[in-house]
Amino acid sequence: MVREVKVGLLGILGIVILYFGFTYLKGSEIFSTSNTYKATFKDVLGLEVSNPVTFNGVNVGRVTNLYPQFDKSEVIVELTIDEDVKLTDNSFAILADDGLIGGKLIKLKIAPGKLLEEDGNLKSMLEVGLVDVMQQKIDPTLKNVDSLTRTLTRIINEFDHTGQALKILLASATQSSDGVNTLVANNSKNIGLVTANAATLTKNLNALALNLDEQIKPILTKTGSFSDSLSALxxxxxxxxxxxxxxxxxxxxxxxxxxxxxxxxxxxxxxxxxxxxxxxxxxxxLLSDMKVNPKRYVHFSLFGKKDKTKK
Known part of the structure; x- marks a missing residue:
């Protein structure tokens, strides 16, 4: 009989220890009283049950449940907060980052207002964390790096094409040089003759220049004399x-x-x-009258003069 009692007591003690251990692991205070509140978010961004609820950096509660509302595309977050924390209807539950690791927590922002009853709804807000700020800064940088990488790749490809073109150009230059050397070798005699003819032509031009100089000097002398004559006028x-x-x-x-x-x-x-x-x-x-009456002014007769008046 005594043995059965001991076994029963040990079983009850194990159940109690299991309950309190599970409650502790959930983040609830075992021997403290608390109140339950709710806050609604469009996206909890990885918030989980048992994540902390803080006020000015002090842990004052835990996230106890998440209730997805599929018809409204939102999530109701249930918060268990110490009874000592007095929340108002103007208080905010702020979803924020819990360090750089990527965890989430709820920050409380208490503002003056009417005291909020248990199971009341807190106003919700999202805080732009350090990770989000870094991501906003890094995204344009990554885009620039990607663009720079593409540009470098294109330049390298262009260098490859340029290198091939240079190889072809050098090969053509080598062939041209060989052709010129062959041409010079085959026409070395002709080149010598051309050089000799050029030397002879140069000598002839020099002689012609001397002759022209001798002929121009008398002309210049006469020009000077003509100028002197003009001055003497x-x-x-x-x-x-x-x-x-x-x-x-x-x-x-x-x-x-x-x-x-x-x-x-x-x-x-x-x-x-x-x-x-x-x-x-x-x-x-007078001339007009002479044309009309010429007899009045001119008298001409082969047989002598007649009388003007008739008897």
Whole structure:
């Protein structure tokens, strides 16, 4: 009988130890009272049950459950928080990174407001962690590195093509050099003749230049004599005389315009023009009358003059 009692007590003790151990492993305080709250997130980003809940870096609770809401595409997170923590309806549950390893935790941000009852809903928020910031910075860098890698690959490929082109060019240059050497060897005699002819031509050109120099010198001498003759013509005196003549002519024209002298009177007096015009008109009348009545002015007879009047 005593033995059976001992076995029963040991079994009960094992169950109690198992319960408290499981509760401890879940992150719940065994001998402390706590309250339960909820917060809703679109994405928990790897948050798990038993992850810590902190306030200003102090652990004040645990995540006890996650309830996916498939119809609303969201997740309800159940939080168990120490009874000493007084939350308000303006408090936030912030999903944040737990260090650089990649774990998640819930941070509490308590703001003044009405006291939140147990099982109340906290406002939710996502915190941009260090890993996210580093990822935002690294992503453009990785894109630049990828672009640089592609550019280097393209340059290397172009160098390969350039190297092949250089090989072909060097081979062509070698063939051209060999061809030139062969051409020079085959035509060495002709090249010697061309060189000799060029030397002879140079000598002939030099002799021609000397002859031209001797012929040009007398021409230059005559040119100098012609220049001296032009200087001896005393062009200055001739130009001065011409200027005097022009001045005299100008003086005479001024006198004519002023009505002085015979030419001046003829040029300035209209009576001469009037008399000449009248004389021309009378002469025209006379000529017209002579054409109409020529007998009045001209008398011609082979037998002598007759009387104008009849008896």
């Amino acid at each position: 005393q062009l200055g005196t001739t130009i001065n005389n011409l200027n005097g003549t022009v001045k005299n002519l100008q003086t005479m024209l001024n006198q004519v315009n002023a009505g002085k002298g015979t030419l001046g009177k003829l040029a300035g007096d209209d009576s001469l023009y009037t008399n000449l015009d009248r004389t021309a008109a009378s002469l025209n009348l």
